[in-house]
Amino acid sequence: MQHKDKVSVVTGASQGIGWAIANKLAAKGSRVIIGDIHKFTEDFPFEVIYEYLDVTDQSSVKRFFETVEQRFGRLDILVNNAGIMFEKHFLETRVEDWDRMMAVNLRGVFICSQTAARLMVKNGGGAIVNIGSIEGNACNPDHAPYAASKSGVHGLTRAIAVDLGPYNIRCNAVLPGWIVTALNEGYFETLKNREKAEQAMIALHPAGRLGSPADVANMVSWLASDEAAWVTGHEFIVDGGRLTRPSIADFDNIQ
Numbered sequence: 001m002q003h004k005d006k007v008s009v010v011t012g013a014s015q016g017i018g019w020a021i022a023n024k025l026a027a028k029g030s031r032v033i034i035g036d037i038h039k040f041t042e043d044f045p046f047e048v049i050y051e052y053l054d055v056t057d058q059s060s061v062k063r064f065f066e067t068v069e070q071r072f073g074r075l076d077i078l079v080n081n082a083g084i085m086f087e088k089h090f091l092e093t094r095v096e097d098w099d100r101m102m103a104v105n106l107r108g109v110f111i112c113s114q115t116a117a118r119l120m121v122k123n124g125g126g127a128i129v130n131i132g133s134i135e136g137n138a139c140n141p142d143h144a145p146y147a148a149s150k151s152g153v154h155g156l157t158r159a160i161a162v163d164l165g166p167y168n169i170r171c172n173a174v175l176p177g178w179i180v181t182a183l184n185e186g187y188f189e190t191l192k193n194r195e196k197a198e199q200a201m202i203a204l205h206p207a208g209r210l211g212s213p214a215d216v217a218n219m220v221s222w223l224a225s226d227e228a229a230w231v232t233g234h235e236f237i238v239d240g241g242r243l244t245r246p247s248i249a250d251f252d253n254i255q
């Protein structure tokens with residue numbers, strides 16, 4: 001069992017990608033504590049523990065990790081997965097929109113990583129995996145705060161790896177592409193021809209399908225494991241090949 005006797009925290013794991021990550025770590029033998037602002041509604045096939053956590057609130061983060069320490073006495077793995085996304089044109093984006101996005105997606109990663117790392121130092125090391133995005137490296141329209149927050153996560157990942165290397169703490173980022181979850185379900189819901197839209201989206205992927213939360217969880221699980229002992233400070237894209245193919249003009253339809 002890859003994560004036997006490990007203690008893991010996954011933030012924002014009540015649904016979507018985080019749910020799949022928590023599930024994967026538990027399936028591989030880890031004790032898993034989920035921190036989220038709402039409790040999961042879809043049951044886990046493996047035992048996980050839920051504790052309330054708001055990653056934007058420093059006192060909530062402090063309380064959460066104190067509980068982890070009291071219950072388990074150690075922490076080996078932290079997955080910073082909690083995140084939000086909304087769409088607004090750059091010219092319409094208010095400072096409050098920007099601040100909210102940064103508070104969850106970037107500041108939350110900083111506070112949780114620092115608090116968790118202090119625990120990891122006590123037990124001789126650990127692994128942090130941050131969920132970034134391909135939108136931290138390339139950007140769709142109306143996504144300025146989201147793209148900036150995820151670029152920040154990628155930069156923070158490198159900084160954590162550099163500063164915490166001497167403490168035997170590794171830090172990497174997983175950059176998902178289009179993963180089918182509630183976060184991007186809204187795109188399809190607003191469209192008249194959902195099936196056609198989905199096919200057009202799939203066509204952007206050399207792998208021939210959209211991603212599943214399990215695709216991301218598999219990479220996270222490996223990066224958090226001892227098999228990745230010499231891997232730190234890097235970005236791992238899980239996108240079905242989407243970023244490998246630059247877009248090209250639709251020559252066939254040019255008269």
Ligand SMILES: NC(=O)c1ccc[n+]([C@@H]2O[C@H](COP(=O)([O-])OP(=O)(O)OC[C@H]3O[C@@H](n4cnc5c(N)ncnc54)[C@H](O)[C@@H]3O)[C@@H](O)[C@H]2O)c1
Pocket residue numbers: 011012013014015016017018035036037038053054055056081082083084085104131132133134175176177178179180181182183184
């Ligand atoms: N779905 C995608 O296509 C995709 C692509 C790239 C990156 N990501 C990233 O993956 C992560 C998970 O995305 P998802 O699609 O599963 O989203 P989701 O909306 O399904 O789940 C996000 C979870 O985060 C929790 N959360 C939100 N604010 C929180 C807070 N302040 N404190 C604690 N928990 C909070 C929510 O309650 C929810 O359970 C996010 O960081 C997202 O940016 C998703």
